[in-house]
Amino acid sequence: GSGITLVKSGKLVTCTHLSYKPFQYTDGDKTVGFDVDLVDLVAKELKVDQEIFDTPFENITSGTVFTTNECDLAAAGMTINDERKAAIDFSEPYFDASQALLVKKDSGLKDLPDLKGKRLGVQQGTTGEAYANANSATHGYTVVQFEDLPLMETAVRTGAVDAAINDNGVLYDYVKEYPDTSVTKEFATGESYGIGMKKGNTALKTKVDEVLKKAKDNGDYDRIYEKWFGK
Ligand code: GLN
Incomplete structure (x- = not known):
């Protein structure tokens, strides 16, 4: 066989942070999205169904979800x-990202130097939080932590924070839905997303990388990209 052992038989359990x-x-009673569609290609290849498990982001980045065998x-x-x-181990990169700044459109705020004495929202445990912290002394803003992305985004709209930092892809998606907000700046952090898995699970990593490569070659990746990021 492939040497791949799954934590639950007949399922590919994917951890995420909703x-x-x-x-x-979440859309109705389903979890949907770009990552979900991409991992569905792996599940299909393994002839199992994907099951999504929602967990704090730090439980993923720390590897806890893999050492406790909660997720594949x-x-x-x-x-x-x-x-x-x-x-944790990562697949080959599947998506490029940078950090970006979300503000209320009428705020007049455009960049970090405008945030002196102001409140900047971040999502805890993320690269955006690290970027905000690394630049706070220079620009003199206060970093305010949120547990998830929607709480952070809503805080910008309500004025609980003056601005927020997160990945460009999610913020551009948000401003399409809420035109009273805008993304005024990108910071070239040169990030790439990877699918995480248990350290040393080379059989699974080989399979995931194979599926990603195939999806890029056969147009599946472009189709999924267009579905979630096409206007
Ligand atoms: N890309 C960012 C990070 O890895 C944010 C990810 C997230 O919040 N789900 O920290």
Whole structure:
């Protein structure tokens, strides 16, 4: 066989942190999104169904969800970095991202230097939080943590924070839905998303990478991209 052992027989259990639209979010009684469709290709190849398991983001990046055998994979718009690579293995990169700034359209705020003495929202445990913290002394803003993306986005609209930092893909999706907000700046952090899995699970990594490569070659990747990011 392939040497792939799954945590639940007949299922491919994917950990994520909801909600991270359009990568994964709840629509009715279903979890849908770009990452969900991509991992469905892996499930199909393994002839099983994907089951989504919602968990705190830090339980994924720390590798806990794999050491406790809760999940086979993690797909969470998750940036590959060295700190996380020490705890989990990643597939080949499947999506490029940078950090971006979300503000209320009428705020007049455009960039980090405009935030002196103001409140900047971040999502806890993310690369956006790290970026905001790394630049807070220079620009003199206060970093305010939120547990998930929707709470952070809503705080910008209600004025609980003056601006927020998160990945460009999710923020551009948000401003389409809420035209009273806008993305005024991107920070070239050069990030790539990877699908996470248990350290040393080379059989599964080989399969995931094979499926990603095939999807890029046969047009499946472009079709899924267009479905979630086409206007
Ligand atoms: N890409 C960012 C990170 O990896 C945010 C991911 C997320 O919030 N789901 O930290």
